[in-house]
Amino acid sequence: MTVASDLVLSTAGLIRSYGPDAGVLGVDLEVPRGTVYGLVGPNGAGKTTLLGLLTGLRRADAGTIDLGIDRRRLALVPDVPEFERWLTASEVVALAGTLVGAPPSPARITSELAAVGLADAADRRVGGFSRGMTQRLALAAANVGDPELVLLDEPSSALDPAGRAAVLDLIAAWAERATVMLSSHILADVQRVADVVGVLRTGHLIYQGPLQTLLDRYLQPSWAVRVRGSHEALLERLRSADWVEECTDLGGGLLRVRTRSVDDGERGLPVAAAAVDARVVSIVPEEADLESAFLALTAAGVQP
Amino acid sequence: MSASLSVPRLEWLRLWRTGRLLVLVLVFTFFGLLGPLTAAYLPEIIGLASQSDGITVQVPDPVPADGIVQYLGNITQIGLIAVAAIAALALAVDARPGLAAFYRTRQPHPLSWILPRWAATSLAAVVAWTIGLVSAVYETVLLIGPLPVGELVAGWAFWVAYLVFAVAVVALAAGLARSTVAVTVVAVVIIIGIAIIGVIPQIGDWLPSHLVGAPAALASGGAEPGDYVRATAVSLAATVACLAGAVALVRRREL
Numbered sequence: 095m096t097v098a099s100d101l102v103l104s105t106a107g108l109i110r111s112y113g114p115d116a117g118v119l120g121v122d123l124e125v126p127r128g129t130v131y132g133l134v135g136p137n138g139a140g141k142t143t144l145l146g147l148l149t150g151l152r153r154a155d156a157g158t159i160d161l162g163i164d165r166r167r168l169a170l171v172p173d174v175p176e177f178e179r180w181l182t183a184s185e186v187v188a189l190a191g192t193l194v195g196a197p198p199s200p201a202r203i204t205s206e207l208a209a210v211g212l213a214d215a216a217d218r219r220v221g222g223f224s225r226g227m228t229q230r231l232a233l234a235a236a237n238v239g240d241p242e243l244v245l246l247d248e249p250s251s252a253l254d255p256a257g258r259a260a261v262l263d264l265i266a267a268w269a270e271r272a273t274v275m276l277s278s279h280i281l282a283d284v285q286r287v288a289d290v291v292g293v294l295r296t297g298h299l300i301y302q303g304p305l306q307t308l309l310d311r312y313l314q315p316s317w318a319v320r321v322r323g324s325h326e327a328l329l330e331r332l333r334s335a336d337w338v339e340e341c342t343d344l345g346g347g348l349l350r351v352r353t354r355s356v357d358d359g360e361r362g363l364p365v366a367a368a369a370v371d372a373r374v375v376s377i378v379p380e381e382a383d384l385e386s387a388f389l390a391l392t393a394a395g396v397q398p
Numbered sequence: 399m400s401a402s403l404s405v406p407r408l409e410w411l412r413l414w415r416t417g418r419l420l421v422l423v424l425v426f427t428f429f430g431l432l433g434p435l436t437a438a439y440l441p442e443i444i445g446l447a448s449q450s451d452g453i454t455v456q457v458p459d460p461v462p463a464d465g466i467v468q469y470l471g472n473i474t475q476i477g478l479i480a481v482a483a484i485a486a487l488a489l490a491v492d493a494r495p496g497l498a499a500f501y502r503t504r505q506p507h508p509l510s511w512i513l514p515r516w517a518a519t520s521l522a523a524v525v526a527w528t529i530g531l532v533s534a535v536y537e538t539v540l541l542i543g544p545l546p547v548g549e550l551v552a553g554w555a556f557w558v559a560y561l562v563f564a565v566a567v568v569a570l571a572a573g574l575a576r577s578t579v580a581v582t583v584v585a586v587v588i589i590i591g592i593a594i595i596g597v598i599p600q601i602g603d604w605l606p607s608h609l610v611g612a613p614a615a616l617a618s619g620g621a622e623p624g625d626y627v628r629a630t631a632v633s634l635a636a637t638v639a640c641l642a643g644a645v646a647l648v649r650r651r652e653l
Contacts, residue, residue, distance in 0.1 A: 146652070149499075150502070151499060151652060152653065153652060166504075169503070170499060170503045172495070172499045174495070174496045175496045175499075176495070176500065177497065177500060178412070180411065180416055181411065185403050185411075188403040189408060190500070190504065192403055192404065193504035194504050239504075
């Protein structure tokens with residue numbers, strides 16, 4: 095069975111149980127071609143198990159996995175990559191390509207290592223590499239096979255801020271030529287590079303879709319409204335409006351207004367200010383982030 | 399131009415850069431040189447020891463086959479443990495999960511990595527065994543006397559069959575256990591277990607462990623090459639069975 099042409103990978107009723115709330119418990123995954131899919135969830139949610147099932151490193155109890163590409167065009171970067179310690183970085187990249195039937199040229203090896211900042215370490219044995227260097231080498235080893243789908247398990251979790259930024263830049267560059275599925279519990283990282291997200295909780299996929307939809311759906315929009323002079327009339331009017339969920343006086347003429355929807359806020363706030371003749375300095379939407387959306391989603395008790 | 403790192407070259411680098419080939423050759427060569435020396439001077443050594451106790455012990459003069467007996471006695475224990483440990487380092491792929499993921503996601507069928515690792519380690523063991531035997535024969539001829547070449551070649555071949563089987567047992571053990579130490583222990587236990595069962599006369603002649611004494615027995619004229627045909631056939635069949643079992647076990651195992 096082949097997946098729909100717009101999906102590079104899908105699963106149906108995928109189950110691998112390690113107990114009532116552990117493992118992967120009926121996941122219907124849909125990874126659109128050409129996207130960066132962020133798989134998020136707390137530790138123990140089933141992210142690594144799901145990636146293990148997708149790569150064949152674990153077996154499913156039930157369900158199906160439909161891969162829309164040749165299996166050799168799928169690359170995995172595990173959370174703790176390891177290589178033969180007695181090989182050089184160049185040899186690791188050469189071996190990685192050879193094993194998937196794409197032996198690279200010396201120039202290609204050089205370019206792959208340069209892309210991850212390891213050009214100077216090309217002839218060094220990887221046994222002496224730091225964790226960050228090994229992680230970057232794993233990205234080069236994955237890329238040398240020209241994968242169509244790359245699965246990354248917690249690629250930045252053990253890196254320092256500079257290392258995290260470098261890895262995220264590499265993932266963003268990767269997304270221009272392949273589909274990337276990124277598993278992480280660092281939601282800020284996912285938000286930075288992903289355009290589609292799947293939220294796993296205790297083995298269940300409780301949300302799957304565009305990142306922006308998640309932010310819009312599970313975050314009540316809020317604005318910071320700054321008023322010059324008296325603001326009591328505006329405060330009173332907003333608190334009595336049925337489209338306002340909450341209005342807080344933060345002092346100094348600053349109000350925090352949470353509305354039912356983005357549309358309500360964008361249309362209602364200027365009208366309300368005009369109605370009481372308030373001197374509005376600014377109306378600034380508060381930025382939504384994935385972490386807040388994730389907390390709202392999980393707090394809402396959304397059922398899979 | 400391609401810069402591919404072929405699987406044979408990978409296995410060669412594994413043996414060379416890690417020093418594993420050197421260790422095997424040194425172990426077998428050391429005992430190859432020590433064995434005949436011990437055999438040649440055993441009467442003097444025992445004689446000196448017994449004089450100090452006031453007891454006279456008569457030890458017969460050594461014959462050439464004794465040099466080979468001493469060599470085999472040492473490598474059957476320490477040599478085989480060294481082979482098992484070095485084979486386990488190559489064949490226990492799942493001992494390091496990150497490395498296992500590197501190979502398993504690129505070569506999903508375990509045969510593609512078990513077979514070359516078994517072949518390379520077997521070849522290294524055979525090279526070490528051969529150098530050790532040549533050393534033992536050279537020193538035996540020098541210190542004790544000549545050995546029959548044809549019988550020695552036959553004995554060499556029977557030991558090759560045994561070494562190939564022993565490495566296949568390690569491959570099977572790698573399907574039963576994960577860590578390198580555990581794989582080594584399981585393999586050594588299986589090899590010792592077969593040797594213990596081999597003490598039973600009706601069964602022993604059929605088991606791979608029967609091949610261990612072949613070079614010495616043939617060199618002394620106490621056996622004919624035909625006496626080892628059954629054990630050789632069983633060894634080769636068991637080698638194939640161990641490799642098939644290893645592939646099946648590793649294939650079933652999850653990371």
